[in-house]
Amino acid sequence: MLNAIEISNLTKYYGKSRGIENVTFSVEEGEIFGFIGPNGAGKSTTIRTILSLIYPTSGEAKIFGLDCIKQAPAIAERVGYLPSEVFYYDGMKVKDLLNYSASFYKKDCKGRIRELAERMDLDLNKKIDDLSFGNKKKVGIVQGLLHAPDLIILDEPTSGLDPLMQQTFFELIESENKRGATVLMSSHVLSEVQRLCRRVAIIKEGRIVTVEKIATLQQTSYKRFKVEAAADIPAGYFAAAGVNDLREEGRTHSFLYKGDINAVTAKLAGLQLVNLWVDEPDLEEIFLHYYSAEAEI
């Protein structure tokens, strides 16, 4: 399998402050790849570097085998980019902006513009200034896809889209992927990455923590349990291998758990329960517990 993106030891410092350090990962051609991490971890820095919007301090990145800095225009021919926040020229109509965008590519994009706008339910004759945030985002999506790019790079694509539109957007991305496009999308929401992506890279404080298949990540991922019983639960009742961050407050105990789920249900069966919560821990919790623990081992 060929790699659409190859990033090796990419480092970016803003003066003395850290952007990213030795970021290394590859995205295979044809896959949907997630790039997750909390805000400020370096997702945008990485993406902006491979798009040659900013220049790396050291290291290199290649897209379709071409150097991201030296051959940026040739790469851009085949890449569609949707920034996390979209801003466009004042006073332009949606179709003017899209036609301007299309004029940069050596192909006819009219059909795609119409098709995508219809699919996203976007009015081409409105002025961009008059659009809501969500609708501006739609302009961004159409703008990023109108030249049928081979690689789609999305930076926090779903922020500001209502759930219904997110759904349409995900379907759109999936169909673009079926058409043959490789997708790199960054997010700080694990669930949306889980939905679409086959593999993810996790970035924390400027460094790649792991590159994993989603399936593996889910297997190893923690569940957060919160148990409320009818009577006080004995101290240390849930203390066992795989239990972390145990908090005991009389009748309510909570903990993070990783391992065989039956071990917990067996214990639960021994209690008279009033209430029970089982949640996927959010991304920050994974970082706090899973990865800090992993680092120690």
Place this chain on the structure above:
Amino acid sequence: MNILRHELKANLKSTVIWLLSLGGMFLVFMAFYPMIKSDMDTFTKLMENFPPAMKAIFGIAMENFAKPVGYYGFVFTYTALLGAIQAMNLGVGILSKETRERTADFLMTKPVSRPKILTMKLLAALTLFLVTNAVYTLVSYPAVRGFSDGDFESGKFLLINLSLFFLQLIFFSVGLAVSSAAKKIKAVLPVSLGLVFGFFAVSAFAVTSKEDKLRYMTPFQYFKADSIAIEGRYETAFAVTGLFVVLAGITASYILYKRRDIHSV
């Protein structure tokens, strides 16, 4: 070409406004000419009371003032000032607006190199200056000619007007270089007005101090309309300096713009 077209469209409105101001100001100044000419004796006496420095700052050269082109040399001081502000605005704004209005992400992820973007923007600015100068000359030529009774020196007049174009190129290049070197330009007008009035102040100082070296410090002194009206030519040393400033400013802009990090928000 698409970038060029886009830039021309984006700057059309402001160019029209600048043209109206330039033309309007010119006509107001020229409206005073018949009065001054008919009452030249009184005016000369009045001017004798002015300190010479003051006259120099306002661009008034007495030996030539009654002639239409001489008077025009005085008017042109203000044409040059307005034209300089227009050019400086465009120079400071044309690149920095992309980052300020956050459209840089759009433009710079397109299959076009940064030098090409800059070249297209330069061509757009050049076109706008050519249009500005052509229209200004079309308005001012017949007007000044109309006021003169056969003693119109069209060569000197055109030489003065042509210096507006050169001045605009110089100020544009300085503005462009400043915006390329600056980390961020939050608003164009304070920067460009500050620079232009700074140069204007230096110019006034250069005239009053009679120190020739100071004249190199401000583009307003490279083409002196009052001396062109008398001599009928540019001063070579200053014209060359102007050319050098343009080349240096544009070269610096290419180098800085190519290396620049485009930050989000």
